[in-house]
Amino acid sequence: MRHAYAVILAGGSGERFWPLSTKARPKQFISFFGGRPLLALAVERLRGLIPTDRIFIVTAGHLVENTAQAAWHVPRANIIGEPCKRDTAPAVAVACGLVRQRDPEGVVCILTADQLMGDAEAFRMTLADAIKVAGREEVIVTIGIKPDAAATGFGYIEAGDVLETGTATLFAAAKKFVEKPDACTAARYVESGNYYWNAGMFIWKTGTMRNALAEHTPELARLCDAVTGAASPGELDALLRQAYPPLRAISIDYAVMEHAGNIVVARGSFGWDDVGSWTALAGHFSADAEGNVVIGSCEQIDSQNNIVMSENRLTALVGVRGLVVVQSENATLVCPRERAEEVKKLLRRIAERPDGAKYV
Amino acid sequence: MRHAYAVILAGGSGERFWPLSTKARPKQFISFFGGRPLLALAVERLRGLIPTDRIFIVTAGHLVENTAQAAWHVPRANIIGEPCKRDTAPAVAVACGLVRQRDPEGVVCILTADQLMGDAEAFRMTLADAIKVAGREEVIVTIGIKPDAAATGFGYIEAGDVLETGTATLFAAAKKFVEKPDACTAARYVESGNYYWNAGMFIWKTGTMRNALAEHTPELARLCDAVTGAASPGELDALLRQAYPPLRAISIDYAVMEHAGNIVVARGSFGWDDVGSWTALAGHFSADAEGNVVIGSCEQIDSQNNIVMSENRLTALVGVRGLVVVQSENATLVCPRERAEEVKKLLRRIAERPDGAKYV
Numbered sequence: 001m002r003h004a005y006a007v008i009l010a011g012g013s014g015e016r017f018w019p020l021s022t023k024a025r026p027k028q029f030i031s032f033f034g035g036r037p038l039l040a041l042a043v044e045r046l047r048g049l050i051p052t053d054r055i056f057i058v059t060a061g062h063l064v065e066n067t068a069q070a071a072w073h074v075p076r077a078n079i080i081g082e083p084c085k086r087d088t089a090p091a092v093a094v095a096c097g098l099v100r101q102r103d104p105e106g107v108v109c110i111l112t113a114d115q116l117m118g119d120a121e122a123f124r125m126t127l128a129d130a131i132k133v134a135g136r137e138e139v140i141v142t143i144g145i146k147p148d149a150a151a152t153g154f155g156y157i158e159a160g161d162v163l164e165t166g167t168a169t170l171f172a173a174a175k176k177f178v179e180k181p182d183a184c185t186a187a188r189y190v191e192s193g194n195y196y197w198n199a200g201m202f203i204w205k206t207g208t209m210r211n212a213l214a215e216h217t218p219e220l221a222r223l224c225d226a227v228t229g230a231a232s233p234g235e236l237d238a239l240l241r242q243a244y245p246p247l248r249a250i251s252i253d254y255a256v257m258e259h260a261g262n263i264v265v266a267r268g269s270f271g272w273d274d275v276g277s278w279t280a281l282a283g284h285f286s287a288d289a290e291g292n293v294v295i296g297s298c299e300q301i302d303s304q305n306n307i308v309m310s311e312n313r314l315t316a317l318v319g320v321r322g323l324v325v326v327q328s329e330n331a332t333l334v335c336p337r338e339r340a341e342e343v344k345k346l347l348r349r350i351a352e353r354p355d356g357a358k359y360v
Numbered sequence: 361m362r363h364a365y366a367v368i369l370a371g372g373s374g375e376r377f378w379p380l381s382t383k384a385r386p387k388q389f390i391s392f393f394g395g396r397p398l399l400a401l402a403v404e405r406l407r408g409l410i411p412t413d414r415i416f417i418v419t420a421g422h423l424v425e426n427t428a429q430a431a432w433h434v435p436r437a438n439i440i441g442e443p444c445k446r447d448t449a450p451a452v453a454v455a456c457g458l459v460r461q462r463d464p465e466g467v468v469c470i471l472t473a474d475q476l477m478g479d480a481e482a483f484r485m486t487l488a489d490a491i492k493v494a495g496r497e498e499v500i501v502t503i504g505i506k507p508d509a510a511a512t513g514f515g516y517i518e519a520g521d522v523l524e525t526g527t528a529t530l531f532a533a534a535k536k537f538v539e540k541p542d543a544c545t546a547a548r549y550v551e552s553g554n555y556y557w558n559a560g561m562f563i564w565k566t567g568t569m570r571n572a573l574a575e576h577t578p579e580l581a582r583l584c585d586a587v588t589g590a591a592s593p594g595e596l597d598a599l600l601r602q603a604y605p606p607l608r609a610i611s612i613d614y615a616v617m618e619h620a621g622n623i624v625v626a627r628g629s630f631g632w633d634d635v636g637s638w639t640a641l642a643g644h645f646s647a648d649a650e651g652n653v654v655i656g657s658c659e660q661i662d663s664q665n666n667i668v669m670s671e672n673r674l675t676a677l678v679g680v681r682g683l684v685v686v687q688s689e690n691a692t693l694v695c696p697r698e699r700a701e702e703v704k705k706l707l708r709r710i711a712e713r714p715d716g717a718k719y720v
Contacts, residue, residue, distance in 0.1 A: 003529070018676075019674075019676065062704075102513075156479070169662045188410070207632075229669065267658075279697075282614075285445065297713075297715070299706055299709050299710050299713070300706075301702055301705060301706055301709075306463075312690075313690050313691055313692065314379075314690065314691040314692075314710065314718075314719045315479075315691070315692050315694070315708055316379065316691060316692070316693045316694070316703075316710065317693075317694050317704060318693075318694075318695035318696070318699050318700075318702045318703065319695060319696050319699045319702070320683070320694055320695070320696065323680070323692055325692070327692050330672075330673050330674065331672075331673055331674040331676060332673065332674075332675050332676070332685070332687050332692045333676045333678075334675070334676070334677050334678075334680055334683065334685055334694055335676075335677070335678035335679065335680070336678070336679050336680065339678050342661055342678045345538070345661060346659055346660075346661055346676055346678060349659050349661075350659050350676065353659070355657070359674045
């Protein structure tokens, strides 16, 4: 029986939940739920399936300390800081190299730090089945989420024939990875029943990973091999500092998934949400009688359908509707729910202020 | 020539500018203008007319330290803390007693801590004339503000015949003090040309004050006499602690001005504003091209006619209109401009929270 390893990709720019999330504290560090950061939840939900010493976390260099704090179960040596941001493919290559060094027969689960699984038990069962199939075959297993809305914020995976795997989870050949669609296309996808959300989770043997990298992005296969050869944490660190800057930023989807032929989709249904917006977040909380979702302290008069996030502070509303009001340590955002996307534009302006670094 | 004294009444509940003002920091301590608290401005604008050792400040007991800090020119012994809130009449009686002790011939100017005079020089000239007239005659001089709008938030003074006083300021007999009118009545007042805003400023000899108190509120004349007789600050303090609790709360307007026959109005025109609301405050600042008045740091996208007050923090707005957004150390208020009055109701709710004391 092969051992399973988890590699949690924990980069994140902290834009969508500004001012609560910042560059120094991206989404995975925010404690939306029960006082536990999303990253801690991501580690905890592997309990019973993957021991913590087989969990790796790849994050930005400046986030290593915060990461070690939030994921304190994970050995410090398993937390790797990238010297610069190069999207997910280089991180996957590093992860592959690390696990190969430890266990050339290992099965690696690439997971994310900032998503939510409503039903952790169902998630573990799906992941266990995916590990079984990926350990047995020369395939890349991806977990596809059965869509419950025509979302335009995710990539989709078109599934083909159902495969017989002898597991409780439904597996199908993946026909195609497609980018974020427009609303009309998304509706068609959902109606067809053959499309799944691409949740960015991939399960494969290190050998399969190494082969896929060699075939589609040889420079990342070389990075993977170099990581496998690093004799110490110091050597690894020096290697990454040297290797990263010239790499192009590319996602694992673009680098591998859109080209690989040996991908299978494991159908997942465990209340997955990438919690990509204030509205998505609000969906996980019950609203008061007037439709307000409040996280933290709030008093209001005649105010409806607002989303209030008040960290260690009080938010007071009188006669406002449909707003997102978020208070952090040193900034407050006020924005209609439907315009929360524009915060990115605002952030660029704030970054240009003389005192901007204090806020973003 | 009689000496002039100023007594600045600096109580204040800090409700209208919540969360920027609080019980511990009422309006007079807020630095709206050029980094100087309103109270400091109230002291400074007497420069050249009344020396600081002849300025007294009557405030709430718990505000004495803050008051001494904001008005550091004023001798500490001249700052009197009231043991409990009893409106303005008892404070005036205490002030009268204090000045009589120091100088039985003194002329006392009762002034306020939290109003704004756009033209300090014109204010000083009016006050100098008022001191002259009050020192010469057995009258209570009040400064009436020529109204420039049918405000319903102030009391009015009806003026009668113009008096010949030989000063540059126009004086008239006061016929009647009237309470805050409704909009219709206010419009009639303004149109008549005979009504002035009651700005709560009274100038009178200590003897005139003492007589008025004796005639209209004998218990406050007794308080005044007891204060005059207090031999030390400690004795004064003990006296106030004993005398205040049984007093009824009553304003000097109700206690004296509505009954006294010897009141004259000095017509004042020096850009007076009691800065009673966020909208009034905003009127003292220039708006940006989109009508936003910003005090502090703010970035916005497509937002118009908002009033933003951001103390040591950043406020970020996207697509909102006509809001008051105020951030203080530990709370944020979001409210349409026209509903700012309702903050009082909100404050009562906040006070009932288990952690309410932290915020009000």
